[in-house]
Amino acid sequence: MFKISNNNQKEFNKNGVVVLRRFLSKSKASELQRKIDIYILRNKKKLRGKDINFIGSKVNSLHKIRGKYFEKLYKSKKVVESSKLLLNAIPKFKHCEYFAKPEKVGLPSPMHQDNYYWNLKNPNAITMWIALTPTNKKNGSIDYLIGSHKIGKVKHISSYAPGSSQKVKNLKKFKKFKRRSFNLNIGDCLVHHSEIIHGSKANNSNYPRRGFTIQMIDSKAKIDKIALKNYKISLDKQIKRRS
Numbered sequence: 024m025f026k027i028s029n030n031n032q033k034e035f036n037k038n039g040v041v042v043l044r045r046f047l048s049k050s051k052a053s054e055l056q057r058k059i060d061i062y063i064l065r066n067k068k069k070l071r072g073k074d075i076n077f078i079g080s081k082v083n084s085l086h087k088i089r090g091k092y093f094e095k096l097y098k099s100k101k102v103v104e105s106s107k108l109l110l111n112a113i114p115k116f117k118h119c120e121y122f123a124k125p126e127k128v129g130l131p132s133p134m135h136q137d138n139y140y141w142n143l144k145n146p147n148a149i150t151m152w153i154a155l156t157p158t159n160k161k162n163g164s165i166d167y168l169i170g171s172h173k174i175g176k177v178k179h180i181s182s183y184a185p186g187s188s189q190k191v192k193n194l195k196k197f198k199k200f201k202r203r204s205f206n207l208n209i210g211d212c213l214v215h216h217s218e219i220i221h222g223s224k225a226n227n228s229n230y231p232r233r234g235f236t237i238q239m240i241d242s243k244a245k246i247d248k249i250a251l252k253n254y255k256i257s258l259d260k261q262i263k264r265r266s
């Protein structure tokens with residue numbers, strides 16, 4: 024059974040990202056993949072706009088996944104205990120997402136901070152990204168600017184990338200941060216801070232690169248309503264332009 028350590032917490036605080044190896048067993052990870060596939064089959068026609076993105080006929084990303092199975096996972100002891108230690112606060116669930124990045128055609132996610140989408144006044148929040156396929160530079164691992172979670176929210180602009188609508192305005196400004204990605208096995212979990220700058224490249228390889236995410240926030244977190252409104256205006260404009 025996975026158990027988070029104080030070293031994991033130290034690394035997370037310093038770098039803004041940490042890998043929790045073997046967070047899910049291989050069999051639990053393949054069960055999760057099966058449940059996502061069933062969710063897609065059942066909901067493909069109902070899901071629209073913000074909640075699903077395709078590349079050709081393939082799903083590239085799913086946003087706000089709902090259902091009992093996923094609820095059981097985000098309420099599980101390992102998710103709750105890990106997020107409690109990393110946030111040093113009582114955690115509250117936000118959303119689950121799925122980034123499928125299909126082989127040969129998987130879309131990039133331009134460099135961004137999650138809190139630019141979430142608009143929390145206090146950015147004490149994390150994304151837990153669980154690998155459902157082996158993940159490496161060839162199939163589109165996530166690149167992080169290590170330590171960038173400490174600089175606060177930075178300017179973003181519309182990216183026009185389906186499923187990743189915002190990107191850091193002037194990435195060159197952040198050259199001083201070391202860029203790092205991680206090779207992951209099925210079931211490993213990356214945990215990143217809501218203000219670390221990160222993103223992933225297109226998947227031109229012959230293998231899919233799939234990750235399921237659980238977003239957990241400090242239960243006391245408040246929303247910056249003006250920032251949220253501006254973000255939604257930008258997203259709606261981009262979705263209208265696509266359809």
Ligand SMILES: O=C(O)CCC(=O)C(=O)O
Binds near residue numbers: 132221223234236
């Ligand atoms: O899976 C990806 O490539 C991007 C995921 C991401 O940016 C996130 O979950 O915050």
